[in-house]
Amino acid sequence: MLAQRTSLFKPSGTAAARAAARAAADAGKEITDLTAGEIWSDLAPTIREGAIEAIDKGVNRYTETVGMMELREALARKVSLDTGQIWKAEEVAVTSGAKQALFNAAMVLLNPGDEVIVPAPYWTTFPAQVLIAGGTPIFVDTRSNDYVPRTEDIKTAVTERTRAVVISTPNNPTGAVYDVQTLKEIAELAINHNVWVIFDECYGDFVHGHYNHYSIVSVVPEIRSRTLIVNSFSKSLALAGWRIGYVAGPTEVIDAARALQSHTTSNPNVIAQHAVLTHLQRGDSGYERELRSRLTSARQMGLEILSYLKRIPVPKAQGSFYFYLDLTNLLAPETSNPMTGDADTVVHSLLAEAGVATVSGSAFGDPAGIRLSYGVSLERLEAGLGRLVGILNGWEQHVASQR
Template identity: 65%
Template sequence: MLAQRTVLFKSSGTAAASTAAKAVAASGKEIIDLTAGEIWSQTASSVREGAITAIDRNVNRYTDTLGLMELRRALARKISAETAQPWSADEIAVTSGAKQALFNAAMVLVNPGDEVLIPAPYWTTFPAQIIIAGGTPVFIETRHNNYVPTVSDLAAAVTAKTKAIVINTPNNPTGAVYARDTLSDMAQLAIDRGLWIIFDECYAAFAHAPHSHHPIVTVAPHARDRTLIVNSFSKSLALTGWRIGYLAGPKTVISAVKALQSHTTSNPNVIAQHALLHHLELGDATFQLQLQRRVADARTLGLSILSALTPVPTPAAQGGFYFYLDLTELQRRANYNSQEFNADDVVNALLMEAGVAAVSGTAFGDSAGVRLSYGVDLDLLDKALRRVTAILNTWQ
């Protein structure tokens, strides 16, 4: 018999969407997969050089549980520059991607019965990890405010059991970028109510003009002692498969994370660590800027095509690399004609009729949303979005 906790969560909704797409493709149907949270790209030369050098040096031993000290110092310098505040190596934990950083945060902060506020729609892993830790996710609806939580809604949800707020900007799946004033108000709420802030900024490199990403500890330095910063290089350097990220926060939290990580994964992959260290020490911003331009070009192309949608508003796509389609009006029209459907039905129709794989908003706690990644090849994106537009424009 399986452990009781296994009934509390399911496999990742995004992973399930990708699996469904592959299954249809295996039957011989052409499928354009817009489900994955990654950018199709070559690896940065500085990262490759670091990995190859480490392999040639026969690097294959354990490092410190929290990662190479040289890498932690390099990350501290990076975060110091980004936040305009000094950070030290003992405030940094190198992790096997952002998921482990988030899992570590949940496991060292959340007690059974604690509540954690999560704006919805949400990345599917946020509530799953809180549940694994024994906590209770409390969802804050954001659709009425362009997918940005209002502080009044957050404050109304705080109880004596509330332990933390998850803040994800630029947001996955919606692409919303939280304004400076919003972050300041959220930080003040956390201070006033004695809450932790789990700040996921994995898409920080992709805030699209005129929107800007603001680290919350820059906006509200007085909230730093209750803030954990989660980031990775999966998006900013297109290194999803390398599984390398970090958690930054108070020394006491990082010390607890070290003890936890020593009993789970131990240190992250040593070759990935050396590759990243080489990039941080000797690389430059050229690759990341090229990646940002490529994503910006894809966004421009996609918005141009999706502007032809008639029953669905053109997504704002303020940050990240997802188009999040709001099906509310489409559902309203269908309900008027006694033809109810949800996002799962739309995603299935796109897969079977248009040959385009998307992620249903039900994976993100939203039955009226569809997520489309634009991190793919531009020609494929063009073809896929034209198919999506054609199909949805028949659903009126």
């Protein structure tokens, strides 16, 4: 009875993990939820001021479909600063979060049968939206290279049907940060094969240690005419629920996205637009610095706790705010190992035995990984990771005792 396209995708794996955590909590179990791709934080003062001022002024009318001109101009200045190139408002569309920016990109770029190269593990929405648009996701495994794709593997995946390659750095779910050389090689490959680059930098504000985030357009300026830069304020300003993002790219793509968006959501939330505009005009980056400092502390504490894991490598966690655990050794076939299976088994057991909610790597195309968010409070993170390590090491001790 349903449209055939509904068989092409399932509900988001991350959303399903959050729902499982809520269900366990509703059942009376004490849960530490490490599933969400959001930061637990108060609003930036300028965001609050901008929203309240807009409400007090009675702002309640439609804006231009792809956002207020003043906001698009401010975003063009931001992208210009980020990339070292001059961008105009006509090259920017404001969207209801990065998901809509990516959906617009898929719908205006892809024809049925087109292929899109997606490095794996991947954010669950990337392949789903390709399928919705009638395309075919082609996965390139990155697990053997610290979750960064090898250019030769991408090149091998290119065919005459290849239309685009998706780049997510800092990466969700793995936290990997792509280096300059990798970005340069991918850009040159895309130029040589006439392929679009969909560049998701939603976690670009969160890189750690000696790592740095680079825009692919700043690394290879010639790729700009074939690149869509996708970003949002869900992460950098902890505004996940406000649904405000943007896409920057060639004017013909932005014009097509405008036409599409006029028939889907129309303009993004007007109060959120005013709030972000106020922040861009008045903010001094103090809120962002404080947010990064807090996440740096959470990362450091989390890595110290995870260093006690016995059969699981400590994640590098180069960027974003996720720890991505490789469970390959833990899940190695052993007749006495109670955890033979896949990441789903581990996730269910952690929720039941430790009260810790995580996201299975199966949502990201990896049956041997789990994602943990450290965007929660330090107290909850410390308690949750402590229980997680205890449970996982307990399984290791069980294996040892049976040998």
